[in-house]
Amino acid sequence: MELSISELRVCLQGTEILHGVDLDVADGEFVALLGQSGCGKSTLIQSVAGLLDIRSGEIRADGRSLAGVPPERRGTVIVFQNLRLFPHMTVFDNIAFSMALKKRPKAETAQVVERLLEDVQLPGYGRRRIRELSGGQMQRVALARALAAEPRLLLLDEPFSGLNEGLRDEMGRLVKKLHREKGLTTVLITHDRQEALRLADRVALMQDGRILQCGTPEEIFWRPASRAVAAYFGKINCLPGRAAGGAFSCALGTWPCPLEDGAWTAAVRPFDVRAVPGGGYTVTGIDFLGETAELTLAGPAGAVTCSVTAGALADMGLSVGSRTGLEADPGRAVYFKEEGTA
Ligand SMILES: Nc1ncnc2c1ncn2[C@@H]1O[C@H](COP(=O)(O)OP(=O)(O)OP(=O)(O)O)[C@@H](O)[C@H]1O
Numbered sequence: 001m002e003l004s005i006s007e008l009r010v011c012l013q014g015t016e017i018l019h020g021v022d023l024d025v026a027d028g029e030f031v032a033l034l035g036q037s038g039c040g041k042s043t044l045i046q047s048v049a050g051l052l053d054i055r056s057g058e059i060r061a062d063g064r065s066l067a068g069v070p071p072e073r074r075g076t077v078i079v080f081q082n083l084r085l086f087p088h089m090t091v092f093d094n095i096a097f098s099m100a101l102k103k104r105p106k107a108e109t110a111q112v113v114e115r116l117l118e119d120v121q122l123p124g125y126g127r128r129r130i131r132e133l134s135g136g137q138m139q140r141v142a143l144a145r146a147l148a149a150e151p152r153l154l155l156l157d158e159p160f161s162g163l164n165e166g167l168r169d170e171m172g173r174l175v176k177k178l179h180r181e182k183g184l185t186t187v188l189i190t191h192d193r194q195e196a197l198r199l200a201d202r203v204a205l206m207q208d209g210r211i212l213q214c215g216t217p218e219e220i221f222w223r224p225a226s227r228a229v230a231a232y233f234g235k236i237n238c239l240p241g242r243a244a245g246g247a248f249s250c251a252l253g254t255w256p257c258p259l260e261d262g263a264w265t266a267a268v269r270p271f272d273v274r275a276v277p278g279g280g281y282t283v284t285g286i287d288f289l290g291e292t293a294e295l296t297l298a299g300p301a302g303a304v305t306c307s308v309t310a311g312a313l314a315d316m317g318l319s320v321g322s323r324t325g326l327e328a329d330p331g332r333a334v335y336f337k338e339e340g341t342a
């Protein structure tokens with residue numbers, strides 16, 4: 001299903017929660033929706049599913065407005081974080097629920113449920129009761145139940161957030177595999193940035209009821225539209241500076257850069273800052289993280305964070321209090337205009 005949301009405003013109990021959301025999802029696309037708690041992610045997908053009234057704006061499916069279309073006729077299905085399985089029923093009856101509502105023939109239902117159980121890697125689990133399952137197994141049943149409704153748009157509201165890292169990974173891969181095999185248009189809400197970057201064709205970042213940016217994982221990471229987007233995807237060093245005559249200057253140096261003359265801030269990721277021989281900076285902290293280490297340094301550019309591999313840290317021989325020089329990799333910097341200071 002091709003989904004097109006424009007200028008969507010939604011109020012809950014008199015407060016506007018979505019302030020004009022625009023989002024397009026292509027047929028068969030996988031979009032991950034990220035953003036701080038309370039920014040409106042669940043509100044957005046519940047509006048798409050027809051569970052909330054919209055104040056203004058439009059939601060279209062394959063070019064047709066969904067205004068007035070009841071939830072069960074939208075071709076959408078949500079898997080909620082708390083799953084909402086029927087605990088007293090068997091796995092089979094949970095998955096078969098939507099088919100029973102549609103009065104599909106029993107033999108056909110049985111075949112579909114068997115196939116879905118195989119798809120979610122739970123063959124032979126039909127007779128189990130929900131309370132006899134592990135958390136990860138319940139999540140797979142919830143997924144199978146959603147798929148049994150033959151949605152054209154699958155909406156996943158953090159369904160894996162209660163799982164440990166290994167199972168989360170496995171569920172993510174499973175969803176991606178099912179998405180590919182079935183060509184199912186999918187929107188996944190997650191708090192896990194890496195999960196979003198790994199699984200999605202495009203990632204949308206929300207803040208305060210708006211979408212800040214939507215782009216491919218590479219676009220949103222390497223070409224963030226604002227400082228807020230850049231900061232969401234990991235630490236950044238913000239280096240205030242000036243552009244003049246095709247060069248940018250800041251406390252970490254001057255390099256050629258085709259910017260309009262004026263005040264700019266360069267955002268540089270910690271992995272794109274290097275310790276080099278020289279002075280100027282003092283190591284104020286070292287966080288050893290296993291494969292990598294994060295150094296904080298103080299000097300003319302203020303506090304700067306620099307990431308290195310653990311091996312490189314050992315080779316550098318730096319410790320807290322050491323003096324060093326610093327260089328930024330200009331090719332990886334992103335620039336944000338400083339308002340009103342041009
Ligand atoms: N039924 C409701 N009535 C009034 N306000 C609500 C209701 N449900 C949610 N809200 C408010 O709407 C805002 C957006 O909530 P929403 O659940 O969409 O956020 P979210 O991005 O999904 O957050 P989380 O990541 O914590 O799930 C929040 O400020 C929340 O307090």
Ligand SMILES: [Mg+2]
Binds near residue numbers: 041042043157
């Ligand atoms: Mg939510």
